[in-house]
Amino acid sequence: MCLFSYDDDADPDEQAPAGLLYVPVRTEAAGPALRVFRTPLGERTAVGFTRRDLLTATFGAGQPAILLAEPALRALTAPLGVGRLVVDPVLSAPAVTTKPVHAAEEPARAL
Numbered sequence: 001m002c003l004f005s006y007d008d009d010a011d012p013d014e015q016a017p018a019g020l021l022y023v024p025v026r027t028e029a030a031g032p033a034l035r036v037f038r039t040p041l042g043e044r045t046a047v048g049f050t051r052r053d054l055l056t057a058t059f060g061a062g063q064p065a066i067l068l069a070e071p072a073l074r075a076l077t078a079p080l081g082v083g084r085l086v087v088d089p090v091l092s093a094p095a096v097t098t099k100p101v102h103a104a105e106e107p108a109r110a111l
Contacts, residue, residue, distance in 0.1 A: 021048030021087065022055045022065040023073055032066055034073075036082055045084040046077045054088050 024047060025032035037045050048070065049055040055065055068076075074085060 019050070020067050020069055021050065021073060022052050023048050023068050024055065024059055025064050025066050027064055032064065034076060036077065036080065037086075039084070039086075043084055044080070044082045045086050046073055046082050047086050047089055048073055049088055058089065 024035045026035055027033075034046065037047050039045055048068070049058070049065075052065070055063060070085070070087075077083075077085075
């Protein structure tokens with residue numbers, strides 16, 4: 001018999017609603033356009049931040065953003081085939097390339 005009740009514990013895959021998010025956008029003539037990103041494995045993802053300072057720390061002070069509720073962000077990205085939402089990402093890395101990057105190559109020497 002277990003002494004502890006786990007009935008109200010959330011499933012680790014079950015995320016709590018994020019609420020309002022600062023979402024990075026591009027400014028276009030027709031208005032703001034959502035920016036969509038890729039995970040390190042290449043999956044398309046939407047990104048949102050719970051605080052403006054977190055967005056600024058990741059993208060810089062010049063990044064325009066709009067406030068959207070999480071369900072609205074998901075509804076806007078679903079028709080684009082984007083099913084993933086990353087909230088408050090802290091790591092960004094350069095894109096993966098297919099060309100290998102070599103250490104400083106030495107110039108050819110004449111013999």
